[in-house]
Amino acid sequence: MIEERFSKGDSIIHKLDPRIKIIYAFLFSIIMAVSANPLVLTSGFVFSLALVFLARLEFKEILKRLFLVNIFILLLWLILPLSVPGKLLFSIWKLHITQEGIIYAFQITVRCNTIVLAIIAFLSTSSILNLTYALKSLRIPDKMVYLFFLIYRYIFTLLKEYRRLENALKIRGFIPKTSLQTYRVYAYLTGTLLIRSYDRAEQIYRAMLCRGFTGKFWVLNKNSFKKTDILSIGIFGIYITLLLFLQWMKSS
Amino acid sequence: MHISEGVLSAPALIGGASAAAAGIGFGIKKIKDEDLPKVAVLSSALFVASLIHIPLGPASVHLILNGLAGLILGWSVFPALFLALLLQAILFQFGGLTTLGVNTLTMGLPAILCFYLFSKSMRSKSDVLAIISGFLTGVLGVFLASILVALFLVTTGEAFLNVAKLVIIAHIPVMILEGIITSFIIVVIKKIRPEILGGVE
Amino acid sequence: MDEVLVNLKNITFGYPSRPKLLKDLNFTFHKGERIGLTGHNGSGKTTLLHIIMGLLKPFDGEIEIFGKARKNEEDFREVRKRIGLLFQNSDDQLFCPSVYEEIAFAPLNFGKSKEEIKRVVRRILNLVGLEGLEKMPPYHLSGGEKRRLALGTVLAMEPEILLLDEPTLELDEDGVQKLMDILRKPHFSYIVVSQDINFLKKVTDSIHIINDGKIKKYNS
Ligand SMILES: Nc1ncnc2c1ncn2[C@@H]1O[C@H](COP(=O)(O)OP(=O)(O)O)[C@@H](O)[C@H]1O
Ligand SMILES: [Mg+2]
Numbered sequence: 001m002i003e004e005r006f007s008k009g010d011s012i013i014h015k016l017d018p019r020i021k022i023i024y025a026f027l028f029s030i031i032m033a034v035s036a037n038p039l040v041l042t043s044g045f046v047f048s049l050a051l052v053f054l055a056r057l058e059f060k061e062i063l064k065r066l067f068l069v070n071i072f073i074l075l076l077w078l079i080l081p082l083s084v085p086g087k088l089l090f091s092i093w094k095l096h097i098t099q100e101g102i103i104y105a106f107q108i109t110v111r112c113n114t115i116v117l118a119i120i121a122f123l124s125t126s127s128i129l130n131l132t133y134a135l136k137s138l139r140i141p142d143k144m145v146y147l148f149f150l151i152y153r154y155i156f157t158l159l160k161e162y163r164r165l166e167n168a169l170k171i172r173g174f175i176p177k178t179s180l181q182t183y184r185v186y187a188y189l190t191g192t193l194l195i196r197s198y199d200r201a202e203q204i205y206r207a208m209l210c211r212g213f214t215g216k217f218w219v220l221n222k223n224s225f226k227k228t229d230i231l232s233i234g235i236f237g238i239y240i241t242l243l244l245f246l247q248w249m250k251s252s
Numbered sequence: 253m254h255i256s257e258g259v260l261s262a263p264a265l266i267g268g269a270s271a272a273a274a275g276i277g278f279g280i281k282k283i284k285d286e287d288l289p290k291v292a293v294l295s296s297a298l299f300v301a302s303l304i305h306i307p308l309g310p311a312s313v314h315l316i317l318n319g320l321a322g323l324i325l326g327w328s329v330f331p332a333l334f335l336a337l338l339l340q341a342i343l344f345q346f347g348g349l350t351t352l353g354v355n356t357l358t359m360g361l362p363a364i365l366c367f368y369l370f371s372k373s374m375r376s377k378s379d380v381l382a383i384i385s386g387f388l389t390g391v392l393g394v395f396l397a398s399i400l401v402a403l404f405l406v407t408t409g410e411a412f413l414n415v416a417k418l419v420i421i422a423h424i425p426v427m428i429l430e431g432i433i434t435s436f437i438i439v440v441i442k443k444i445r446p447e448i449l450g451g452v453e
Numbered sequence: 454m455d456e457v458l459v460n461l462k463n464i465t466f467g468y469p470s471r472p473k474l475l476k477d478l479n480f481t482f483h484k485g486e487r488i489g490l491t492g493h494n495g496s497g498k499t500t501l502l503h504i505i506m507g508l509l510k511p512f513d514g515e516i517e518i519f520g521k522a523r524k525n526e527e528d529f530r531e532v533r534k535r536i537g538l539l540f541q542n543s544d545d546q547l548f549c550p551s552v553y554e555e556i557a558f559a560p561l562n563f564g565k566s567k568e569e570i571k572r573v574v575r576r577i578l579n580l581v582g583l584e585g586l587e588k589m590p591p592y593h594l595s596g597g598e599k600r601r602l603a604l605g606t607v608l609a610m611e612p613e614i615l616l617l618d619e620p621t622l623e624l625d626e627d628g629v630q631k632l633m634d635i636l637r638k639p640h641f642s643y644i645v646v647s648q649d650i651n652f653l654k655k656v657t658d659s660i661h662i663i664n665d666g667k668i669k670k671y672n673s
Contacts, residue, residue, distance in 0.1 A: 212534065
């Protein structure tokens, strides 16, 4: 579940510097999130689709992720067309479906999927390790970067620990049901996990002390720009300018 | 519980992000160097715990545990939630990027409220008080989070009123489940390592 | 007799709301000694090693290390520079993003130069047999590799004494063999904690046992 499915690969996208990918991801998502301009949204969708295509990722896996994301969107489709006032398109029984409602739901769908695709293309194509280095050199405060890394790092260890605890239960014939007893067991599992984590954290801090920790977190990796990175800055820059221009034309 | 990308209006996103940033900044400042492993590993554990699916009638739900997170982490719950959400966005595209602030806030505010309301009763000798506070922590954490999600939706547009109501109603069973499980968890922790409850300070 | 490196006098310790674990414990460790320490689970072996490193403070008793009484945090900072502790659980000891940074962590904290550190890392990788893995995140290593890396991070500090807490855990036969080769280097003084008496017999000169809060000579 926490393996970094999309981070392995040797596409152009994978090879881009994670620092600029982080910046692209945020810039692009923000523009998409606040725009209602059909041109901006359409081109954005095509753009992020192209990125994912360029990254040559496992198609089936992408569809699976998008499916999960769109479950909530589906709920909006059931409600929004009925509750946005506007031009009546048609009525079924007592339900009035408006054109504005459909457009609104459609906008949200495109926005959401576009941003999710962009996150996959820009962020999921780097390993958490490389993103950690990138955050560090983007001057995010040390403590934040190190916390980000440590949380991820110990999820591995704790998932393993959790599976061990769970297996011990299964061996003893535990079958989850909707019952107080089941909930008590899950609470016991979670409680045990938290207690072990607490003790583990104490050990980690002691290990840090043993190795001369004085409050400084060392993250060493030095990134350097490659030609493709600089090229990508050019392309992305032009594209973003175009988007902003389109957006501005519409609103003025 | 989180709001997806593409739904909220710009003012809602910006408002959420600024408030969350304040919480994160304050939280990170409060973490002493020696407490960093504690905050990190406990956050990892809460992350892992929230991946567990628990049967509830014909379906299964996963725990949110934001109230419990508040009790355990204190103010560092803000950076912890933010980073956990960022990891979720990168690893399985739950939530998103522009919604990071809003989602941190909707889960973090109830968490820190639970911390102020209930961390005292966790330290009391009475188990009954701890069990009741644990139940309330679970219920309030989810209830207030769903209210905040609903508020963000409604400020984006009145069209979301029905969605907002649905969000709250859909979370009622989850609230009760969280209440029950949180109170059980509290009992386990209080017996073995009571110092965990009461915030990393 | 050789120089006394560690001298524990009448150490008493217990965890909060638990019965006392170490009671009036006495222990002396000399330069060049290679000691095995055994005892059943929960007898306090790990606790004892952590007391030597100043990670836990005894209620009572005196600790003398490298000829000086050690009481406060300041005293132990020097101790930790000169004694290397391999933790019982490698995951507790590996908290850096990559193998390279893991080995470099202590030397960086002790102010070594970048060039020196490069050399140290290369030497250690070779010593513990992890060449080519320097960019790997430690959490992607196998159990045995983690154990060897953890040992490497300790050796990178070039400690005068090694304290190894159940070093053979998670190691396969080959790994145990490699560990024995590393330990056989003549200049080491060390204390090895293990449940495996045969292993202790191979790598140490004398075996002690913790029992009921005290250390005794072990006779099989
Ligand atoms: N942080 C702690 N809080 C409470 N009890 C502890 C703690 N750490 C260890 N103990 C208990 O102290 C006893 C001795 O532990 P330890 O020194 O790890 O034993 P050993 O290494 O010989 O197996 C065990 O019963 C253990 O449960
Ligand atoms: Mg032990």
